[in-house]
Amino acid sequence: MSITRAASIDDLRRLGKKRVPRFAFDFVDGGAEDEVNLAKNRSAFQAIELTPRYLVDVSEPVTETVLFGTSYAVPFGMAPVGFLNMAWPGADLMIARLAAEKRMPHVISTASSTPLEEIAEAAGGHAWFQLYVSGDEAMIGGLLARAEAAGCDVLLVTVDIPQPGKRDRDIRNRLQIPFRPTPGMIADLVAHPRWALGTLRAGAPQFGNFSLDRSGGAPPSLAEIQQRMIAPDFDWNGLKRLRDQWKGKLLVKGILHSQDALMAAEAGCDGIVVSNHGGRQADFAPASIAVLPQIANALAGRIPILLDGGIRRGADIVRAKALGASFVLAGRAFAYGAAAGGDAGVRHAFGLLETELRRTLGQIGRPDFNAVDGSVLAINDRQKPDMRLPAAGA
Numbered sequence: 544m545s546i547t548r549a550a551s552i553d554d555l556r557r558l559g560k561k562r563v564p565r566f567a568f569d570f571v572d573g574g575a576e577d578e579v580n581l582a583k584n585r586s587a588f589q590a591i592e593l594t595p596r597y598l599v600d601v602s603e604p605v606t607e608t609v610l611f612g613t614s615y616a617v618p619f620g621m622a623p624v625g626f627l628n629m630a631w632p633g634a635d636l637m638i639a640r641l642a643a644e645k646r647m648p649h650v651i652s653t654a655s656s657t658p659l660e661e662i663a664e665a666a667g668g669h670a671w672f673q674l675y676v677s678g679d680e681a682m683i684g685g686l687l688a689r690a691e692a693a694g695c696d697v698l699l700v701t702v703d704i705p706q707p708g709k710r711d712r713d714i715r716n717r718l719q720i721p722f723r724p725t726p727g728m729i730a731d732l733v734a735h736p737r738w739a740l741g742t743l744r745a746g747a748p749q750f751g752n753f754s755l756d757r758s759g760g761a762p763p764s765l766a767e768i769q770q771r772m773i774a775p776d777f778d779w780n781g782l783k784r785l786r787d788q789w790k791g792k793l794l795v796k797g798i799l800h801s802q803d804a805l806m807a808a809e810a811g812c813d814g815i816v817v818s819n820h821g822g823r824q825a826d827f828a829p830a831s832i833a834v835l836p837q838i839a840n841a842l843a844g845r846i847p848i849l850l851d852g853g854i855r856r857g858a859d860i861v862r863a864k865a866l867g868a869s870f871v872l873a874g875r876a877f878a879y880g881a882a883a884g885g886d887a888g889v890r891h892a893f894g895l896l897e898t899e900l901r902r903t904l905g906q907i908g909r910p911d912f913n914a915v916d917g918s919v920l921a922i923n924d925r926q927k928p929d930m931r932l933p934a935a936g937a
Contacts, residue, residue, distance in 0.1 A: 839867025857899025
């Protein structure tokens with residue numbers, strides 16, 4: 544199957560799986576432990592039905608969305624994905640250039656493969672920055688100063704890793720940074736020459752925003768690297784200090800409980816991201832979309848809500864809006880595009896989401912995405928009982 548014949552994000556995933564070495568694909572594709580949470584992110588979306596409505600002029604659907612004073616062409620953006628160049632050499636900058644062209648936000652990860660300054664420049668004013676809070680205050684201060692100087696005016700503070708996640712696929716693949724290829728990896732690289740040669744030219748994927756102590760001993764595992772990047776004692780007081788330190792908009796990423804959402808608003812945060820880290824942290828957690836209605840009801844519009852985790856279709860973006868999110872972030876969708884076809888694959892992933900979003904708006908008789916609310920949901924006996932839906936207009 545060629546890129547042009549890929550009819551869905553899942554098609555791009557299948558193409559990418561063939562083009563990328565197994566250890567690299569597993570890093571992008573995998574979740575925590577048994578990957579139950581990873582699967583729930585998709586099944587929970589698929590359980591939400593929308594009601595088609597017709598005889599409405601939907602010839603020019605509006606997807607323009609204003610968020611934090613900036614107008615974006617679409618209500619979705621690139622979620623932060625660490626080590627993204629594992630999906631395909633140069634993926635960080637491919638997606639950043641797309642963000643500049645299509646007017647969508649690109650959230651740069653602390654663990655990006657490329658220095659944040661290069662990504663921000665390529666994103667042309669549409670770059671946000673995601674922060675992992677470590678115990679190294681000098682490192683945090685340096686990252687924030689660099690992000691501000693690079694023009695990132697929105698900061699996402701990820702709080703859902705008080706302990707590093709356990710990703711069984713990476714353990715089985717013996718993935719370490721810097722790479723120390725095993726015989727199995729070498730055979731895998733030989734079987735995927737385009738990825739291998741592209742990576743050889745671009746340089747092995749590494750962390751672009753900080754350096755690791757490589758003096759002596761075996762390279763650290765990804766779990767060990769995660770442990771270095773987080774502060775288990777980071778709490779609400781620490782978040783308030785960050786709020787005072789950062790001049791731009793600040794969002795808390797990793798909210799799954801309505802009380803935490805309210806506390807984030809009380810702490811002066813400008814928004815939250817309802818997220819279970821793409822199913823990569825706690826395998827026992829709920830799907831992001833499943834807890835969105837309760838959180839939206841609790842916040843009652845006090846601050847904007849974004850959502851990530853499981854976005855694969857344009858209809859998913861509409862479902863999230865109907866349940867209370869103003870905007871969504873997609874990570875794997877674009878990573879699969881990069882794996883499937885490099886720059887062309889990234890653009891195809893964007894085109895699929897945008898086209899399906901417009902088609903969904905037409906089918907439900909809502910020509911303006913911003914007018915989507917809970918009234919577009921089909922309420923029936925199959926609706927999950929823990930989804931308390933916002934009233935129309937909420």
